[in-house]
Amino acid sequence: xxxxxxxxxxxxxxxxxxxxxxxxxxxxxxxxxxxxxxxxxxxxxxxxxxxxxxxxxxxxxxxxxxxxxxxxxxxxxxxxxxxxxxxxxxxxxxxxxxxxxxxxxxxxxxxxxxxxxxxxxxxxxxxxxxxxxxxxxxxxxxxxxxxxxxxxxxxxxxxxxxxxxxxxxxxxxxxxxxxxxxxxxxxxxxxxxxxxxxxxxxxxxxxxxxxxxxxxxxxxxxxxxxxxxxxxxxxxxxxxxxxxxxxxxxxxxxxxxxxxxxxxxxxxxxxxxxxxxxxxxxxxxxxxxx
Amino acid sequence: xxxxxxxxxxxxxxxxxxxxxxxxxxxxxxxxxxxxxxxxxxxxxxxxxxxxxxxxxxxxxxxxxxxxxxxxxxxxxxxxxxxxxxxxxxxxxxxxxxxxxxxxxxxxxxxxxxxxxxxxxxxxxxxxxxxxxxxxxxxxxxxxxxxxxxxxxxxxxxxxxxxxxxxxxxxxxxxxxxxxxxxxxxxxxxxxxxxxxxxxxxxxxxxxxxxxxxxxxxxxxxxxxxxxxxxxxxxxxxxxxxxxxxxxxxxxxxxxxxxxxxxxxxxxxxxxxxxxxxxxxxxxxxxxxx
Numbered sequence: 001x002x003x004x005x006x007x008x009x010x011x012x013x014x015x016x017x018x019x020x021x022x023x024x025x026x027x028x029x030x031x032x033x034x035x036x037x038x039x040x041x042x043x044x045x046x047x048x049x050x051x052x053x054x055x056x057x058x059x060x061x062x063x064x065x066x067x068x069x070x071x072x073x074x075x076x077x078x079x080x081x082x083x084x085x086x087x088x089x090x091x092x093x094x095x096x097x098x099x100x101x102x103x104x105x106x107x108x109x110x111x112x113x114x115x116x117x118x119x120x121x122x123x124x125x126x127x128x129x130x131x132x133x134x135x136x137x138x139x140x141x142x143x144x145x146x147x148x149x150x151x152x153x154x155x156x157x158x159x160x161x162x163x164x165x166x167x168x169x170x171x172x173x174x175x176x177x178x179x180x181x182x183x184x185x186x187x188x189x190x191x192x193x194x195x196x197x198x199x200x201x202x203x204x205x206x207x208x209x210x211x212x213x214x215x216x217x218x219x220x221x222x223x224x225x226x227x228x229x230x231x232x233x234x235x236x237x238x239x240x241x242x243x244x245x246x247x248x249x250x251x252x253x254x255x256x257x258x259x260x261x262x263x264x265x266x267x268x269x270x271x272x273x274x275x276x277x278x279x280x281x282x283x284x285x286x287x288x289x290x
Numbered sequence: 291x292x293x294x295x296x297x298x299x300x301x302x303x304x305x306x307x308x309x310x311x312x313x314x315x316x317x318x319x320x321x322x323x324x325x326x327x328x329x330x331x332x333x334x335x336x337x338x339x340x341x342x343x344x345x346x347x348x349x350x351x352x353x354x355x356x357x358x359x360x361x362x363x364x365x366x367x368x369x370x371x372x373x374x375x376x377x378x379x380x381x382x383x384x385x386x387x388x389x390x391x392x393x394x395x396x397x398x399x400x401x402x403x404x405x406x407x408x409x410x411x412x413x414x415x416x417x418x419x420x421x422x423x424x425x426x427x428x429x430x431x432x433x434x435x436x437x438x439x440x441x442x443x444x445x446x447x448x449x450x451x452x453x454x455x456x457x458x459x460x461x462x463x464x465x466x467x468x469x470x471x472x473x474x475x476x477x478x479x480x481x482x483x484x485x486x487x488x489x490x491x492x493x494x495x496x497x498x499x500x501x502x503x504x505x506x507x508x509x510x511x512x513x514x515x516x517x518x519x520x521x522x523x524x525x526x527x528x529x530x531x532x533x534x535x536x537x538x539x540x541x542x543x544x545x546x547x548x549x550x551x552x553x554x555x556x557x558x559x560x561x562x563x564x565x566x567x568x569x570x571x572x573x574x575x576x577x578x579x580x
């Protein structure tokens with residue numbers, strides 16, 4: 001029997017929990033989002049976060065710096081937010097212009113406010129499984145989705161396709177910390193289809209529309225699709241400029257769902273949950289002393 | 291044809307290289323080793339490091355603190371070494387007494403002197419593959435051993451058994467950074483034998499004498515044994531107190547070597563190389579500005 005891993009249901013449950021926790025707080029917890037430039041995709045993500053914040057009684061302070069800003073000014077801005085007691089979480093909206101030293105900017109964030117889990121302190125905590133660190137939102141969302149649907153992780157063989165710092169690597173540690181056996185695959189992996197077929201749980205985060213076809217999967221598998229790709233609605237991938245677009249994942253949904261046991265859709269799977277996970281981190285940050 | 295992965299040959303080559311690099315230096319590079327207490331095994335390791343340092347023209351400054359030392363005193367000691375310009379590398383000899391906050395002590399080490407690669411800065415650099423960080427010596431030794439014997443890593447399937455912070459996890463990232471596909475296994479892994487049989491390269495770091503038998507391996511595999519276990523020479527594992535002991539690895543050498551294509555011995559494999567890798571890190575630290 002096929003099971004749809006619906007992320008919206010989980011998102012709504014988390015939203016309710018967050019509202020309940022935030023309501024009695026004396027001050028609205030503030031998430032500061034630092035954006036450099038005016039990337040259209042970033043704008044969309046920031047709007048989603050603002051909307052979610054409103055629904056749970058939190059606040060987003062959107063700080064937009066000009067594209068041509070110098071690194072010292074970005075760092076000064078973050079230091080100001082570090083010092084601001086009302087600001088509980090700080091998120092640097094990525095990407096930032098290539099001229100800025102991304103690592104230096106990220107490391108400026110106070111580890112107690114690092115709700116995106118990108119500083120070395122957060123990485124080390126995930127690495128050491130100390131449990132008091134901030135897990136990057138997408139990785140956290142994937143685990144929450146699986147937990148909600150009662151999928152056991154301990155002892156299972158998880159195959160992750162994609163080794164990014166934002167998704168693949170934190171997911172790797174998150175699953176290891178939950179006692180799964182984990183294989184991390186990427187663009188240089190040989191026999192990728194064969195390897196992914198052997199997984200109990202397959203997580204795909206490659207950013208390539210409908211990359212995973214039925215040849216990658218096997219019966220009864222749990223498949224989580226982390227990809228969010230915007231493609232022309234008529235299916236012609238070469239035609240980049242068309243206005244009519246639709247979102248697809250990294251998994252060819254209609255084909256894969258006929259084989260596997262469970263699958264998360266795109267949209268409506270990991271995506272909505274990611275925003276919820278970010279605000280779970282914000283609530284964690286209210287009391288954080290790492 | 292079976293190939294013995296002899297670590298002593300590689301160690302000797304690295305030793306020669308290090309001597310050549312250190313000879314023209316105006317000051318002998320100093321490695322400070324901070325030991326808390328008087329653990330016999332630690333004493334042996336420290337002696338090995340001192341001996342190696344002498345052979346390459348470096349210096350080990352051994353700082354031994356009493357077992358009952360308070361945390362602030364350990365931290366003050368490390369801060370003193372951080373400030374000492376002659377000291378290029380600082381190593382906290384593990385284990386330290388349980389009453390001390392290991393993480394807090396480690397994070398005190400100046401990242402530029404963290405030759406053991408344990409601070410969050412070092413972990414993040416390995417995580418991000420920035421290449422200017424310090425890779426923990428054992429992981430570095432395993433990679434050096436494979437490189438020396440011309441074993442290609444890119445695209446290969448590496449299975450690591452053991453997920454410790456000192457060995458398994460840094461090895462995982464080291465192999466990912468070299469474009470291998472990596473599976474990390476541990477005590478909760480199901481079907482461990484089946485999984486390890488499928489590896490192109492199997493690395494064992496579990497600390498369990500002769501854990502890996504011929505049932506874990508397959509023809510042509512490359513097997514690296516990271517274990518160093520002291521067992522009674524007469525083979526009776528229950529008899530802990532006997533004076534006559536011998537070193538064995540995590541791999542049942544005589545049995546496994548009849549199946550696989552290449553295998554590192556214990557002693558004489560990764561062990562000797564680990565000390566050499568540490569001093570490679572010390573030389574790297576001489577010019578480090580992370």
